[in-house]
Amino acid sequence: MQDRFTNKVALVTGAGSPRGIGRATALALAREGASVVITDIVAENVERVTEELQALGPALGVVADVRDKGAMERVVQSITERFGGLDILINVAGLTRPTPLLDISEEEYDLVLGVNLKGTFLATQAAVPAMLQRGGGAIVSLSSVSGQRGGGVFGASHYSAAKAGIMGFTKAIARELTPRGIRVNCVAPSMVDTDITGGLLTEERKAELAKGTLMGRIANVDDVVKCLLFLASDESGYLTGVTLDINGGMHLH
Template structure:
């Protein structure tokens, strides 16, 4: 029996939140697996930098500045992706934000902004991507959620963030069931504590030590450790996986 392929050669991907952190690592990893990649994020030098990394691998890249809360902008991004790189058949939606506040003091604006980006932004991204994939004959979408959608992080006052990531998990399942008969798979990845720029700042060093102590593997994930799970779910090796939430947390949710 031939082993299933984890390669993405000849395919076209769109990655939101591609300029930094987990999104950036996944965008480069997708390129290393053979796909051309459109990188979508807010304007800034990170977009051009990640596209340069991708092109150094030997595939094509397209930097696209925009905001995931802008439906028209996302639709235009898909159109540009297909014009620059070919028919869209892969997508990873990694754009998101986090912050903290006690629930009893949280402003409506703070609550709403987290949901606008983390939930509505993921929905609008999936909607724009799937409209193309359904025409193109199918595809695979991976949304970046969080283990915070499954557990409540001890000591972190982030009811809005936790609720938003739980929404991403169930949104992904719901879309998976809507589109499963038309060739579009939708899955999510729920990372545990990960060494993103936000979690490697000197001012959170004490907090990070607690994160690591609470994780069975004794450390945070590197952003590169999210690449394999994403490439797997995008690839033909995961052809029978849809509606899955893959928790990548170093064992955190076992305790």
């Protein structure tokens, strides 16, 4: 086991899903020595993952909606009170919908943009003051190949817009924050074998999508986690404002 994150405090949003990128990222950070705080909106999922984390080291789980500015500020306050500060933010919280443009309701648009883009904004805005107090840190957000190629798999127009927004947001705040000691990057995975599609990712669909990659398979959670941890660690110390593609050759540009 490496120890890239010993004495570091990390916050991972959207970490409650049993097969999700957030949970796997949180556990990987804990295995490498970090004190880890997670958020999600489903209480029993937060409790379960927090217990897994506490078996590895110091951890805290908070039920919070990333769309709620006050809730995210309270999360960061709890982190500073419990662990003395914050070094790493991993923005994972997100959801997708395959709805065609003309069928997207205003409520669904607000949900998809709210969780994916506004949630990334609010979590980051809440975290940055605590990171500045520590003298710097690293922020890594989860974008998507959908934001680069205009969807085409499960994410429709609102999802693509949100994920493209995360890439632009990453570059903009990298310009602001890197001179102050905070590196800001994001990753853009293609389809990952998780539960985000709500059961639509069948074995037949996986095989079909695999044919569209040069690697001959879709991504698994570990493919993404390794890249997230790289960008959160000092190994990527000269990278900021970067969108790291994790797509197995599905989208070359």
